[in-house]
Amino acid sequence: QVLLVESGGGSVQAGDSLRLSCAASGRTFSSYSMGWFRQAPGKEREFVAAIGRSGTVRQYADSVKGRFTSSRDNGKNTVYLQMNSLKPEDTAVYYCAATTRGFGLGPAGYDYWGQGTQVTVST
Helix, strand or coil: CEEEEEEEEEECCCCCEEEEEEEECCCHHHHCEEEEECCCCCCEEEEEECCCCCCCCCCCCCCCCCCCEEEEEECCCEEEEECCCCCCHHHHEEEEEECCCCCCCCCHCCEEEEEEEEEEEEC
């Protein structure tokens, strides 16, 4: 069982940066591949980024590639999403998720989810 708690969301202007954090409970954090997803009002949850268990393998959605960076600190049981050059279309609730079933999976492949943190980007 893993409990995930996101933080770091907020309201910013276009071009600004935010760093989301996702703190995990438990002693087996390094056993999980982690993912970041987002969901805007009226839209389906979409993949943003994934990071492998050691942090060396990463994957990004085309819409955020070059602007967002995911990292993790297994010693702190925390995964991060650094978001730069934010755009209004990045506005959404952002979720972190954990899985032992593979890497870079869709939402159905993740077993544990955080409660989400709101990111709002204005022009």
